[in-house]
Structures are given as C-alpha cells and as structure tokens.
Amino acid sequence: MNRLLIQPVANTEAERNRNKTLHKDVPFSESPFRSKLADGELAALERLHPDGRARFWGTRPFLDKAMRQVELGDVALFAWDKHIRAIGEVGVSFRNQAFADELWKEPGDADSFVNVYSLITLDEEVEIPYQDLADVSDGRLSGPFQSGRVVRDEVLVRQVLEGLGRRAAEVAEAGDKYVESRLEQGLVVELENFLTSEVTYGRTARDVTVHRAESLLMTEYVKAHSDLEFRRLRSAAGISDMYVLRPEGAEIIEAKGGFTRERVRQAVAQLLHYAPHRPKDVEVVRLTALFPARPDNDGVKFLHDLGIDCVYRSVPGRFERLEAPAARRTHMKPVWNDNVPE
Template identity: 35%
Template structure:
C-alpha cells in the first residue's frame, strides 16, 4: 500500500540548514567518515538505490520511530514549510543509524540524533500552497501540518490525485486503464469545491524511472473555467477517484476530465476515467467531456465520440472549441452509461 508522508522541513532556521545541506544537494555517502559508520546491510541498500554513491537525505528523531517502521521504499514525501509544499520526493533506502545521521545534521537539542534516515530516490522542489490541500475532501482549512504525518489508503491517493502528483505506482494503474477500467475501494461520493492550482509542472528523474508533479492539467482547468462564467463548478470525490471538473448550469450537468497532452495514451486515460466515474456521478448527468491543451487527432476524437463523450480543446489563450458527438450517438451511449 502506497503511503504519503507530510514532512515539516522548512519552518525554522535549523530545518532550512538541513534542507540546504542534504536536499539542495546530494551527499557523498561513500566518503570514509560516513561509509565506515554504515552496516553492511545499510551499504547494500544505499548502493542498490543509488549506484553512483551520492543521494539526497532526510531524517527523523526517535519521536517518530514507530511511524518510520511502517514506511518503505517508494512511499511519497511532501516536504512542507511556511504554508507551502516545497518539495516532492520518493523514498529510497530507509534505515536507523544515529552515528551516520550525525555526519549529516546536528542532533536536535531535545530529541537527539535524526537517527531514522532515508534517502530520496527522486526529489524536486515545488511551490504548492496549503490551500490546495485544504480544499480536498478529508482535509481541514487552516491545518498547518505540524509534525510528521503518514497518510494511507484513500487519503494518500486523494492528495496525490488532488495535487496532480504521479508516481510509478500510478503509472502502472494508468497502464491498466489502457486495457480496461480500474476499480478502487468503494467509499461515499461527495461534492467538494474546485481548488486553485498555481504551479505549472515539475519533472524529476531517478535511476529507476520518472516521477511527475503534473501541474499543466491544473493550469488548463483554471484557464478553461475562466471562460465558463455561466456555470457553477465543483469536484467529485468518488470511489473511482477525484474528478477534475463537475459543472452544473442552465444547460445541465457535465463531467470533465482534463489532460496535459493529446497523445493516444492521454485520450484513452480520459475515456477510461470518465467511464469509471459514471456509476458514482450524481443523477442526472447530461454529458461528459475530455479537455485537452490542443486539438487531438481526428481518430482520437472519433474514439471519444464513439462512447458519447465530447472533446474540448484550447485553440488560443483563453479560447476553447468544443466538438460534441452526434446527438443520437450520445443518447444511445447514455443508456449504457447508466445501465449499471
């Protein structure tokens, strides 16, 4: 089960020094004064995750021993401070070694060494305001995320989806979506306000692949909604995931899935996700639409239309064009949408 760690890391001068020393730059863990302090198992773990001998690191004191024991390689870390998520990382090697930690950071005056050490298999600085998290279901306005917090299950998935953070695990699910609709744990469908998104995109590479904090979709959503003053918009938190846009107005209701690219993979993702949301969407649902930054190929638009789904795309800054499937096609598919 993927976990998400909310890790305070920039709120005071000591934390900012740690950031500068072991997140802004990689550390040579094979330097003799560090290497000799590691056990053979810890050395193997580090070299497996970082064959080059350098890595970024963070740590936690004894206060967080129990939390650290449930974490594993691949879990996502959101590094927070001063009302922003300031970095996104993915855990690499995790181990407990106070002596090694003391070569990276000065011990905490109250709780001693930052002995629960973890390397970052990937890391990228971002600037995501807390307000974006507060608007997600299950999170509270004004929560400043004091203290290390571990999110699991629905909450972990929700924050990754809500902030458009994509991991290797999520990409595997998307591959499944190309061949069918992925089912998730059922929970109640609720309506939530659409949050603002401010950072375009960040990509960072690691030895075993790529992790993306995808902000382009958020910017596309904001730009599109600025053209729809005639409607109210929300987001739906459903058992199939968190939708991008749910519109209601004089012309009825519409469910919209935004994508940052027009490649066939993205078109198929939009199609699969929209179909997966249908059983959980409020009734009546009048139309479904895939939103793109530019016009997809004709055959890909035809694929959407075949399932009664419209296609909206950006043609100029602040200008969008919509291609609706034939009325008969959509009405025929609507019967199948709600057949379940």
C-alpha cells in the first residue's frame, strides 16, 4: 500500500524553504550537506539520484510516527494559494535533524524539521483547486490545509490518485524524459541504480505517479530475477523498458507505474510499437506488461487477447505472472516481428 502526503507550503517560512529545496536541486553529495548524512542515508540517496543532486522536503516531529511508514513511491501533494501546486514522488525517506537543519533552519526559527525525504520526480506545473481534491476524496480531504498529514487509507489514496487523473501521466513522462536524456548523453543508466524495495508502488494507484516509478519497479523486478540478463532495447520506436534474451528469443517488458485500465492500454500500445522495431537479429517470442499490482480482470483479458503476459508485484520482491494463452501468443508473434504474409 502507498501513502499520500498532504504538505501545506503556505506560510512565510514554508515559502522560503520551498525556494531552497523544492524548486531547485540540492547538491547533497557536496559540502556542507554530505557531512550531515549517515553512510546508509548517503548510499540510498546516491542509488536513486546518481548525479548527487535532488529535491527535498520534510516534516516536523509531530509526524514522526507516520513518517516512519513513508517509503519509496509514496505521493506528496504540495498545497498553497488554495491549490495543489506541485506533485512529487517520494524517493529516500529518513529522520535526520542535522541534515534537515542544514537544508532549512535559519536564525530565529522556533522549531526544526527532523524528517526528510527526497523527491524522485516533481511536477511543478499543476494547479488543482482544493475543491477538486475534495470532490475526488468525497470530502475527506478538503482545504485549507494547516498542517502536514500522511493518509494511509488504501482505498482513499487510490481514489484520490485515480481521481486526479491526467496529472499522473504528466509526471511519469517527466521521469521518462530524465532517463532518456541521460541515455542520450551517453551516460550509463543501470537498472540496478533505481531501487530500494518499494514499490508498493503497488503504489496503487496510478499514479500520481509520478514516475520514476516504472524504473523503480523494473529494478525490483531485476533483483527478483538475478539469473537473467536484462537489457534496454533501442529502436526507431524509442527505448523500451527492458528485454531479456532467452534461448528461444527475446521477451520485451514494459513497466508501468500504475495498474488502471489507462496504464494497461499504455503498456499495450508501447509493446506493440516496440516489438516490430526490434533489431533484425532479435526475434520477439514474448511480450510482458509489468505492473505494481494486479490490474482488474478486464485489463488482464485485454492483455491476454493480444498474447501479452501480465506480471504484477504481489509482495515486495515477488512477482506473479499471468501467462497469455499459448495459442494467442503464437497467433500474435508474426505481428510482433513484422512478419505477416501480405
């Protein structure tokens, strides 16, 4: 299950702090920040933010208990001026007052932040009125928001994230562009760099996914299948999430950060686009859509009708595969390989 963080950023101090760490990257691997991080905290940050820079936010001690449950893939809604004005996805979450003070505290501040989290992605272009949030939550989340809150009700979180709809895809796209930009610069983006164990990212929802979620989910999947060699597939259609070479041919895998019908349709579209553009020496024998939780029955049937396997995260580090009928796969292979007789 994922959590939803409501983060008011409305008073003078909060506005000052968001300009320090929410609207610009913090070079956490450099002085004076690095010395305030424990070795494990630094290592975790460097796994998710290999360039040594990240956006950060935090909470005060009254949220200690709730923040201990916050983890990778949880979604933060940043609220000010009567709107949700930024949506982010939690990366590394930890309690470290010294680091928090280095980030935010100034002379005259009456209180300290103690809980800190990095953001894997942040969409700063949103403008969602409080009323919209109230509507999608059936009135359970309505502004003005005076203090931070961690929502742990799985049904409510899913309802809100799905209700916010299109925003999720926008943030996910930003994460995808980050990965692609690093590849285009010739930098190595190893799948192993993008994980902890989230991903409860059964994360539910869709999503306001904020997106690096797909990379995080992929990485957990890679770690759960250490006997296989995973690669990225470059083609005229773009860069696929992963493919695996097996003796009988290639399996192309597309990971999605949510598991709604829209996400299923996105996975299908991308798989069917990637497959015919594979390298000519690679025969595609299996297409697989990877999700953080099980799509509904209609979603699974849609995949299976096209010969596509459905794999989903059942518990941390474990994945279940719902195989498409063999006859469907056989029927679709000529399509995947652009080998249909004319």
